[in-house]
Amino acid sequence: MSTLANAMDVLRLMAHLQRDVTVTDVVAELGWPKSSASRTLSKMAEFGFLERDPVTRAYRPGEVVMEASYYFRGSRSASSLLETELDALVAETGYPSYINVLDGSETLVVQMRAGSAGALQVYNPVGTRAPAFATSMGRAILARLSDREVAEIVDPRFEVRYGHAPRTHEELMARLASGREKGWFMSKGEFVKNVAGVSASVIDPASRQIYGIGIALPAQDLTDELNQHFGQRVRAAAMNVGRRIGDSYWLDFEDRGEQQKHQNQAS
Incomplete structure (x- = not known):
C-alpha cells in the first residue's frame, strides 16, 4: 500500500506543479529521502506510469497514465462530473441544486436538480437569469476572473440595488477576496427576497468555461451553522470536479481556516 501511496503523491505533485518533475523536486516538495524518491520514480517509469526525458532526466506522465487520461477525458466531461455532484448535493441537503454559467453580466441556469420531498423549494428552472454580482452563484463565477474583467462586466450594474448585494466595486471585490480564500460563496x-444560495465554481482547463455549482434554499433555513456546513459541502463538490479535470485553483487550494484551527490546537 505504501508503494501505491507514494505513486499517488508523485502524480499529485505533477498535477500541482504542472510540469515534469525530478528527484530533487520530489525531495524538496514531499520531504522524502533522496533514495526513496529515486527508487519510486524509477519503479513508476519501469511499469509505464512515468517516462524519463533523455536530455533533462526529468519524469513526465507515462503511457499508462496518458491512456487512462484519454479514456477519462472522453467519457467524463466537466459538465457531466458536475451533474453527478448535483445529484449528490440534492440527496444530502434536500434542496435544489444548480449549474450556472456567465452570460454577459448575468448568470444563466443550465442544469437544475429539484429538491427532495419535504423541503420548501426554491425553484429556478433552466434559463433563469440573475445579475452576477447579486447572487452567490454569480460571485463564485466572477471570483475566477481578473479584477479588470470583473470591473468591465459588473460596474455598470451597481445603479440597480438588490437587498444586501454589494453596492460598490470595492465592496464586491472584498466579498470576492473572502470567497476565494474560503472556496465558497453565500448570498x-x-x-430575490427571502432566498439564500451557497455556491462554488470550477474552470474547465480545456475550454476555459467557468461553471458555478450550488444550492438554493429559503433564507430562514440558512442558519450560521448550516451556512458553514453547506459551504463546505458545496466546496467539496467543486473541489472533487476541479481536481479531476486539472483546475489549478482547486489543485492548489488550501483551507486557511482549517490550517489556523490546526495551528491553534498545536499551540
Missing part, C-alpha cells in the same frame, strides 16, 4: 436575501 441571503439579495436578488
Whole structure:
C-alpha cells in the first residue's frame, strides 16, 4: 500500500506543479529521502506510469497514465462530473441544486436538480437569469476572473440595488477576496427576497468555461451553522470536479481556516 501511496503523491505533485518533475523536486516538495524518491520514480517509469526525458532526466506522465487520461477525458466531461455532484448535493441537503454559467453580466441556469420531498423549494428552472454580482452563484463565477474583467462586466450594474448585494466595486471585490480564500460563496436575501444560495465554481482547463455549482434554499433555513456546513459541502463538490479535470485553483487550494484551527490546537 505504501508503494501505491507514494505513486499517488508523485502524480499529485505533477498535477500541482504542472510540469515534469525530478528527484530533487520530489525531495524538496514531499520531504522524502533522496533514495526513496529515486527508487519510486524509477519503479513508476519501469511499469509505464512515468517516462524519463533523455536530455533533462526529468519524469513526465507515462503511457499508462496518458491512456487512462484519454479514456477519462472522453467519457467524463466537466459538465457531466458536475451533474453527478448535483445529484449528490440534492440527496444530502434536500434542496435544489444548480449549474450556472456567465452570460454577459448575468448568470444563466443550465442544469437544475429539484429538491427532495419535504423541503420548501426554491425553484429556478433552466434559463433563469440573475445579475452576477447579486447572487452567490454569480460571485463564485466572477471570483475566477481578473479584477479588470470583473470591473468591465459588473460596474455598470451597481445603479440597480438588490437587498444586501454589494453596492460598490470595492465592496464586491472584498466579498470576492473572502470567497476565494474560503472556496465558497453565500448570498441571503439579495436578488430575490427571502432566498439564500451557497455556491462554488470550477474552470474547465480545456475550454476555459467557468461553471458555478450550488444550492438554493429559503433564507430562514440558512442558519450560521448550516451556512458553514453547506459551504463546505458545496466546496467539496467543486473541489472533487476541479481536481479531476486539472483546475489549478482547486489543485492548489488550501483551507486557511482549517490550517489556523490546526495551528491553534498545536499551540
